[in-house]
Amino acid sequence: MTIASPRLLDGLIAASIEAGQVILDIYARPIDVAFKADASPVTEADGLAEAVLLAALTRLAPDVPVVAEESVSAGRVPAAADRFFLVDPLDGTKEFIRRNGDFTVNVALIERGEPVMGVVHAPAIGRLFAGGPEGAWEMAVDGDAIVERRPIRVRDVPAEGATLLVSRSHATAATDAFRPTVAVADRRVVGSSLKFCLIAAGEADVYPRFGPTMEWDTAAGDAVLRAAGGIMVLPDGELFPYGKRDRPGLADFANPSFIAASDRRLVAFHRDLV
Structure with missing residues (x-):
């Protein structure tokens, strides 16, 4: 039985917006960059945003393991499970460092190998995308508030290509x-x-x-x-x-x-x- 529900999706959306605010606070000042063992960049925003998301997921679904990028990098990997969350607190760290706006907060629920619910929030451009069993939506976000919400659907390929x-x-x-x-x-x-x-x-x-x-x-x-x-x-x-x-x-x-x-x-x- 899935735990994906409108209530859980609303919680993931709220957590992603909160993490986005933390990221934008750091984005507004000089960014210190470190490097992981695989030479990929990491910033203060990665860790602080992940902490926000982990706290939220503990409240929303305390029994569901969380596989989160920075935690895994630090050696904290939960045991295998049929249901778990996947978290990338700052996807596009290179874009964050370059300040081009193309970075996101990513949270997904996996059940039996499939992504059944997910939220992608791009705080610098105020666009948030969410999807689950009941459909998919785009939301316009201003600060910590959702100011517009509309359903989205893939298109037919245009005649020109x-x-x-x-x-x-x-x-x-x-x-x-x-x-x-x-x-x-x-x-x-x-x-x-x-x-x-x-x-x-x-x-x-x-x-x-x-x-x-x-x-x-x-x-x-x-x-x-x-x-x-x-x-x-x-x-x-x-x-x-x-x-x-x-x-x-x-x-x-x-x-x-x-x-x-x-x-x-x-x-x-x-x-x-x-």
Whole structure:
């Protein structure tokens, strides 16, 4: 039985907005940057936002384990479970440091390997996206207040062709080699998990990723996209799974390549690009 409910989604939205306010407080002043063992950047905002989210999740669902980026980096990894939260308190840390606004707060609920609920909040641009069993929405956020809320749905591909999204910081030769099943009218460069949300909101059509990511990078955006009628698949066409552990030579929760799209018919499977 799922625990996904309107009440839980409202709680995740409120927690994401609170974490976003903490991030913006730091964004408004000089940013100190450190580096993790894998050479990825981390800031004070990552840790403080994660603390807000962990406290909120403890209140909302105290019995559900939380896999959170900074906690995992510090060696705090919960035991495997069929139901757990995935948290990336500041997705797009490089975008945060560059001050271009393309960074997000990501929270997702995973049940039996699927993202059944997720919230993606982009505090610098005041856009919040949420999805669950009852559908998907975009909300306009001003400070700590939601000022507008509308349902969202993936679009049919425009007659002139698809809009393809690529990562601002992680494009690869395989990304350049990817071809969807329809003509591409536009390519847009976007940071963080906003790419999933733009497809969910009917502003784009397909996002291929043939470089490394972690589950907390993708789960919330994937949940919003699925709730809006879209799909995220492996390059061989299988539905993208979560809770990946104990694989020889691979870190727990590390993602393989994937393709996110408004419709499975957009996806040409590219086993050769994996």
